[in-house]
Each structure stands twice: as C-alpha cells, then as structure tokens.
Amino acid sequence: MTYTHIQALRGLLCIGVAVIHVKIYLLRQGEPSFFIHVPDILGGIPCAFFAVSGYFMAFLVDRNSPNFLVQRLVRVYPMYVIVIALSFLLRLFTDNQMRLDDLPQVLSLLPHGTGHNYKLGIEWTLLYEIWYYFLCAIFCRKGWTRYFPAFLLAWLFACIFMNTVSFYPPPMLPNVLNIWFSVWNVSFILGALVYYFMQRSSEATTYMWTGYVLLGMAAVSCALIAKMYTVLYVLSGVAVALLWGLIKLEKYCSSPKLLVQYGDYSYTLYLLHTNVILVTFDRWSAFTGTKPGPITGLIALVLCIGGAWFLGQVDVNVHARLRKWVSAKLKPKPVPVPVRAES
Numbered sequence: 001m002t003y004t005h006i007q008a009l010r011g012l013l014c015i016g017v018a019v020i021h022v023k024i025y026l027l028r029q030g031e032p033s034f035f036i037h038v039p040d041i042l043g044g045i046p047c048a049f050f051a052v053s054g055y056f057m058a059f060l061v062d063r064n065s066p067n068f069l070v071q072r073l074v075r076v077y078p079m080y081v082i083v084i085a086l087s088f089l090l091r092l093f094t095d096n097q098m099r100l101d102d103l104p105q106v107l108s109l110l111p112h113g114t115g116h117n118y119k120l121g122i123e124w125t126l127l128y129e130i131w132y133y134f135l136c137a138i139f140c141r142k143g144w145t146r147y148f149p150a151f152l153l154a155w156l157f158a159c160i161f162m163n164t165v166s167f168y169p170p171p172m173l174p175n176v177l178n179i180w181f182s183v184w185n186v187s188f189i190l191g192a193l194v195y196y197f198m199q200r201s202s203e204a205t206t207y208m209w210t211g212y213v214l215l216g217m218a219a220v221s222c223a224l225i226a227k228m229y230t231v232l233y234v235l236s237g238v239a240v241a242l243l244w245g246l247i248k249l250e251k252y253c254s255s256p257k258l259l260v261q262y263g264d265y266s267y268t269l270y271l272l273h274t275n276v277i278l279v280t281f282d283r284w285s286a287f288t289g290t291k292p293g294p295i296t297g298l299i300a301l302v303l304c305i306g307g308a309w310f311l312g313q314v315d316v317n318v319h320a321r322l323r324k325w326v327s328a329k330l331k332p333k334p335v336p337v338p339v340r341a342e343s
Contacts, residue, residue: 006052007245007263008255013049014243014266018273019303022297023124025277029058029285030292041181044235046125048186051239052131054191057136064194067330070139074322076126076133078267079315080105084119086311087275094282113175121274124172131179132188149196153209154190160216170232181228187236194240199249265312272311273304 019035020042026032047302060068084107088098109123111132118124118129139148160179169181179185193213217237221230254260280300281292 001117003247004252005249005262006055006071006243007248008259009048009242009263010052010225011263011269013045013267014273014308015305017045017270018277018301020045021274022277022300024132025281026292026294026297027283030296031294033294035294035297040234041231043121044316045106046184047232047235048239048242049125050128050132050184051186051194051236051243053132054188054193055195055243056336057132057188058148058152058192058195059094061136061139061145062199064142064145067141067326069133070326070330071323072133073130074326075319076109076130078318078322080109080126080271082314082318083268083271083275083311087119090275090279094279095288096278096282104167111174111176111179113171113178114173114333116173118126118173120271120273122270124174127174128179128182128184128188131174146266150192152189152192152196153213155215156186156193156213157187159185160220163229164220167224167227167229169229183232186233190236190240191243194244198244240251262309262312263326266307266317268315269304269308270313272308276300276304 023032023035023038026035065071072337086102088100091098099117100118103119105112106118106123107118109126111127111131121202130207131151136148139151140143159181163183167177171178174182197210198208210271217233221233226235277300280303281296284290284292284296
C-alpha cells in the first residue's frame with residue numbers, strides 16, 4: 001500500500017515547523033509583524049510526527065523487518081552529520097559560530113539530558129526518535145514481535161498513570177530515566193496502536209482495549225487541565241485520527257506528486273531550517289543595519305524550502321545507496337549443503 005497522503009502531510013508539517021520557528025526567531029530578534037498571527041498550536045506539530053513514526057515502526061516490527069535498527073540509524077545519522085557540517089560552514093560568517101567542544105555527545109543523539117549545546121535546535125525530537133528505534137528493535141527479534149502490542153499498551157498506561165499522579169513538564173532533552181514517562185511518548189504509542197487497530201479491527205478485544213485507551217486519555221486530560229498540558233494529549237488524539245483518516249482516504253484518491261515528493265525531502269527541511277533562519281537574520285542585520293522583520297522571515301522561508309528541495313535529493317540518493325549497501329553486507333550468506341559422495 002502507498003501512503004501518498006502521509007508523505008504529503010510530512011512535507012506540510014515541516015513547512016509548518018519552519019513557519020513557527022520564523023515567528024519565534026522574529027520575536028527574539030526583530031519585528032514579527034503579521035507573523036505574530038501564526039498560531040502557537042503549531043508548536044505541537046511533533047505530536048503528528050511521532051504519531052506517523054509510531055505507525056510505520058509498528059508496521060516494520062509486525063513484519064519482523066530484517067536489520068531494522070541499522071536501517072533506521074542509516075536513515076537518520078548521515079544527513080544529520082551533513083547538515084551539521086553545512087551549518088558549521090555557514091555560521092563561520094556570522095556572529096553565532098558553532099561550538100564544537102561537545103560535538104561527540106551531540107552527534108550521538110542519545111538521551112544525555114541537558115548540558116549540551118545542540119547545534120540545530122531541533123535535536124530533541126531526534127533523541128526521542130532514536131530512543132523509539134532502540135525499543136522497536138528489541139521486538140524485531142524472532143519470536144518477540146507478537147508481544148509488541150501488549151508492550152505498547154502497558155507503556156501507554158504507565159505514561160498516563162505517571163502523568164496523572166506525578167506530572168512534570170515534558171523534557172526537551174531527556175535522560176535515560178525521565179524519557180520513559182514523557183508525555184511526548186503518547187503520540188508515538190498511539191500511532192503504533194493505530195496500525196494494530198487497523199489490522200485487528202474485526203476482533204472484539206480490539207474495541208475493548210480501544211475503550212480502555214480512550215478512558216485513560218480522558219482521565220489524564222482532565223487531570224492536566226490546570227497544568228495546561230492537556231493540549232498535548234488532545235493533539236495526540238487529533239494526530240492519530242488524522243493518520244487513520246488519511247490512510248483510509250488512500251483508497252479513493254492520491255496526493256499531488258509534487259507534494260508527495262517534497263514529503264520525501266521533509267527530513268532535510270526539518271534539519272536545515274533553524275540554521276538557515278539564524279544565518280539569514282544575522283546577515284540581514286549586518287548588511288542593512290536594521291532588525292529582521294517580516295520580509296526577512298519570508299526570505300528565510302523561501303531559502304529553507306528551496307534549500308531542502310535540492311539537499312533533499314542528496315539525502316534520498318545517499319540513503320538509497322547506504323540502504324542497499326547495508327542490505328548487501330548484512331544479507332545472510334547461504335550455508336553450503338554438503339554433497340554426499342555416491343557409492
């Protein structure tokens with residue numbers, strides 16, 4: 001099955017992330033003008049990203065995807081390193097040069113917690129993503145796949161329980177302890193459960209567990225209203241409903257090819273945009289002697305979207321080559337069958 005609508009959604013979501021970050025940078029450094037009307041709710045876009053990731057990770061686990069972890073790491077790290085290098089070169093010509101003293105810890109994308117100067121400003125989502133990959137890889141082992149749905153449910157209810165009785169704001173840069181019960185996990189878990197719901201929708205127990213999940217989501221949402229974090233649970237629910245709807249819509253129509261193709265480049269846009277905005281604002285101030293404004297913001301957006309289109313093609317080609325190379329290297333070698341000599 002193709003997922004053109006989800007690919008298109010990924011492209012649109014990444015553009016939304018770039019827009020909200022232009023607003024944030026303008027609020028810090030310049031005059032936001034009409035960007036002030038960009039809704040803050042776009043800051044919850046990671047809920048949708050995690051939900052989409054959860055769905056596809058469940059898909060791969062259910063199929064006992066060979067070389068799961070290596071293939072996923074090959075997807076994330078190469079372009080991340082390339083964009084770090086490009087950002088370092090670009091920022092050499094600004095007043096915000098990149099620090100390199102903690103680069104090994106940053107490049108690892110492992111949950112070290114705070115204390116490191118993350119270079120792109122969006123690494124926190126990649127930390128969560130890599131963590132999910134390691135968890136999913138456990139259940140890609142032979143004989144473990146069937147336990148993944150039960151693990152997801154147990155993990156979800158553990159998050160709901162902890163967020164109800166002892167809530168703490170979701171850590172942007174988690175460590176190996178507090179990452180387990182972060183509210184950001186809910187989107188990923190629900191996205192994965194959507195996959196199993198669609199696969200087992202004919203079973204009565206599926207609807208029973210769906211009811212339990214909905215009750216748990218409602219309970220924790222009520223508990224967190226005073227803390228203003230109910231919105232993340234609501235956005236998680238909206239994200240998985242949208243995910244389910246787009247998958248169903250695939251039977252009737254497809255998204256425009258251009259938008260689907262840009263969805264393939266969305267990861268590059270996500271990595272690239274913050275430093276493009278930073279460099280654009282810095283050079284604008286240096287050349288004009290004025291603070292960045294809405295025109296500067298629009299220029300930065302065009303550079304982000306256009307730059308991602310070209311660099312995204314590099315990303316797709318590099319990933320395809322590395323994936324092919326990994327598959328060839330890790331392909332099991334046939335065991336020679338001994339030939340019995342004829343008597």
